[in-house]
Amino acid sequence: MRKTALDCVYKLGKIDERVVFVGSDLGPGVLDKMKTEFPQRFFMEGVSEQYIVGMAAGLAMEGFIPYVNTIATFLTRRCYEQVAVDLCIHDLPVRLIANGGGGVYAPLGPTHLAIEDIAIMRALPNMAVVAPCDADEMNRLMMSTLEWPHPIYIRLGKGGDKIVSDEKNGFELGKAIIMRSGTDGMFVTTGVMTQLALETADLLKKDGVNVGIVHMHTIKPFDSSGVISAIENVKAVVSVEEHIVNGGLGSALLETCSELRPDLLSKIARVGIPDKFATEYGSQNSLLKHWGITSDTLVGAMMKKLGG
Amino acid sequence: MQMDDRSKLLRRYVIDAMRGGGRGHLGSSMSMIEILRVLYDSVLKFDPANPKSLDRDRFVLSKGHGCLALYAILADKGFFPISELESFCRPTSRLGGHPERGKVPGVEASTGALGHGLPIAVGLALAMRLQKRNSRVFVLTGDGEINEGSNWEAGMAAAKHKLSNLTVMMDYNKLQSYGKTSEVLDLEPLVDKWKSFGFVTHEVDGHDVAALEAIFKKLPFSDSAPSAIICHTIKGKGFPFAEGNPEWHHKSGMTETDIQQMYDCL
Numbered sequence: 176m177r178k179t180a181l182d183c184v185y186k187l188g189k190i191d192e193r194v195v196f197v198g199s200d201l202g203p204g205v206l207d208k209m210k211t212e213f214p215q216r217f218f219m220e221g222v223s224e225q226y227i228v229g230m231a232a233g234l235a236m237e238g239f240i241p242y243v244n245t246i247a248t249f250l251t252r253r254c255y256e257q258v259a260v261d262l263c264i265h266d267l268p269v270r271l272i273a274n275g276g277g278g279v280y281a282p283l284g285p286t287h288l289a290i291e292d293i294a295i296m297r298a299l300p301n302m303a304v305v306a307p308c309d310a311d312e313m314n315r316l317m318m319s320t321l322e323w324p325h326p327i328y329i330r331l332g333k334g335g336d337k338i339v340s341d342e343k344n345g346f347e348l349g350k351a352i353i354m355r356s357g358t359d360g361m362f363v364t365t366g367v368m369t370q371l372a373l374e375t376a377d378l379l380k381k382d383g384v385n386v387g388i389v390h391m392h393t394i395k396p397f398d399s400s401g402v403i404s405a406i407e408n409v410k411a412v413v414s415v416e417e418h419i420v421n422g423g424l425g426s427a428l429l430e431t432c433s434e435l436r437p438d439l440l441s442k443i444a445r446v447g448i449p450d451k452f453a454t455e456y457g458s459q460n461s462l463l464k465h466w467g468i469t470s471d472t473l474v475g476a477m478m479k480k481l482g483g
Numbered sequence: 484m485q486m487d488d489r490s491k492l493l494r495r496y497v498i499d500a501m502r503g504g505g506r507g508h509l510g511s512s513m514s515m516i517e518i519l520r521v522l523y524d525s526v527l528k529f530d531p532a533n534p535k536s537l538d539r540d541r542f543v544l545s546k547g548h549g550c551l552a553l554y555a556i557l558a559d560k561g562f563f564p565i566s567e568l569e570s571f572c573r574p575t576s577r578l579g580g581h582p583e584r585g586k587v588p589g590v591e592a593s594t595g596a597l598g599h600g601l602p603i604a605v606g607l608a609l610a611m612r613l614q615k616r617n618s619r620v621f622v623l624t625g626d627g628e629i630n631e632g633s634n635w636e637a638g639m640a641a642a643k644h645k646l647s648n649l650t651v652m653m654d655y656n657k658l659q660s661y662g663k664t665s666e667v668l669d670l671e672p673l674v675d676k677w678k679s680f681g682f683v684t685h686e687v688d689g690h691d692v693a694a695l696e697a698i699f700k701k702l703p704f705s706d707s708a709p710s711a712i713i714c715h716t717i718k719g720k721g722f723p724f725a726e727g728n729p730e731w732h733h734k735s736g737m738t739e740t741d742i743q744q745m746y747d748c749l
């Protein structure tokens with residue numbers, strides 16, 4: 176997914192001279208193609224996230240479209256004020272490409288785990304927050320970013336994820352995608368958790384439970400009408416996110432229903448990261464298990480809401 | 484410079500941990516072995532049996548990704564068993580890919596996000612002064628790490644507060660993640676920078692044990708200013724395939740062959 180995102184920056188740079196890349200001391204060789212072919216629009220700056228966000232704002236003020244890339248925690252926590260003031264208050268078309276959303280950097284510990292990035296980015300006016308479910312969708316998202324006139328936060332999963340998205344569904348920022356319809360229940364998902372939900376729905380189907388998936392690649396702006404029409408006719412709804420349970424996708428869903436359809440609230444359960452910093456290392460999968468984000472817990476949460 | 488047995492032993496501990504975790508920041512850890520060795524062998528006051536003793540000196544590893552070197556010396560000193568090193572990065576290990584306070588005995592601050600060590604160290608040094616303790620505070624940063632503005636904010640404050648009990652050391656291995664510091668963001672003139680920020684500043688060969696001992700003996704360099712020591716080092720020191728090679732900043736998915744290749748260098 177990360178490779179696809181960066182390849183797209185290169186492709187966009189080729190077709191549009193406003194596109195610039197800004198990295199903060201990334202790994203050796205990142206986007207070498209861009210560096211060779213249009214070096215003036217390739218910036219590999221030091222370890223200085225606050226500065227690169229401000230600098231990207233300056234470039235955007237003069238008509239450029241900067242794509243800024245580094246590790247998600249450093250692109251959100253470290254420079255939150257720069258993101259809020261320089262990008263969001265000025266409402267500039269800067270794209271933040273955030274490596275390693277959720278538990279990707281498990282062995283590196285809590286300083287590297289972006290567990291609340293969606294919540295804090297979502298809290299900022301003008302910011303769009305997107306978490307594609309696989310590399311194909313990342314490609315569709317990236318290629319649609321040129322004309323969005325506001326800042327965008329793009330959350331990356333780990334590489335090599337299974338392709339589950341379908342080109343037929345297209346991609347429109349802010350528009351939910353029904354990946355599968357369901358008659359008993361619906362999973363409301365974002366990012367690579369859409370994959371887990373699809374696997375889980377297959378398991379449930381074997382037991383005769385018909386559960387669908389509505390994939391919210393865009394968490395902000397939140398597609399209220401899309402999600403409500405997807406869930407209003409089922410008996411149970413479970414939101415699934417690789418993100419702290421407070422303030423992310425599940426919260427957005429509850430807020431929306433609370434405002435527009437309070438009658439739906441009681442059928443919604445949330446699955447996500449508990450409200451504490453990671454206490455284990457290991458791998459992304461071992462952490463997900465530790466956090467209780469597995470097919471088993473999704474089945475459990477769905478069946479409980481279905482009263483089974 | 485030839486490595487002696489002690490320097491090799493500590494490097495071996497780092498590899499033991501990497502073998503256990505299948506990953507690690509090889510280059511970043513190997514450049515700082517002698518700095519930590521001399522600090523813990525000859526400079527710092529500490530008690531492994533009582534890692535929180537109030538009169539200890541405080542050492543903050545600001546470049547937290549170099550934690551393998553810190554784990555090696557802490558294990559060597561008896562803060563935890565040497566056999567624990569091989570649990571590196573395993574789910575329930577205390578020894579993660581960055582060091583955490585409260586988890587690992589002897590670790591003063593949870594680091595890993597760069598540019599946090601010096602601000603914390605200024606706070607520690609002020610606390611020592613307020614509590615009328617003689618404990619000294621040491622902090623080790625990377626060279627790429629000091630791209631972060633927070634270091635320079637804290638640096639100005641350390642001078643303002645005349646923190647003679649504070650020493651900042653830089654692991655100046657001339658490489659950061661992407662490549663050479665001289666190309667990504669040149670730090671030169673580095674000595675002049677620290678001097679102009681109010682630090683009495685010296686340079687040393689960061690792999691020369693005798694030279695390191697001699698420079699630490701001179702501390703504090705002033706009784707009315709903080710001290711800075713720029714340690715000239717080689718990233719990946721001791722491992723020819725990794726020396727000066729940004730590809731070895733961090734590696735995951737290490738094979739037995741990779742690991743054997745490392746042991747063979749010692």
Ligand SMILES: Cc1ncc(C[n+]2csc(CCOP(=O)(O)OP(=O)(O)O)c2C)c(N)n1
Binds near residue numbers: 595
């Ligand atoms: C705030 C922050 N930004 C980015 C990183 C990712 N990162 C880890 S190590 C590193 C390079 C550090 O270079 P340097 O300080 O020179 O250390 P060394 O060469 O000794 O590894 C970077 C950019 C980080 N850990 N923290």
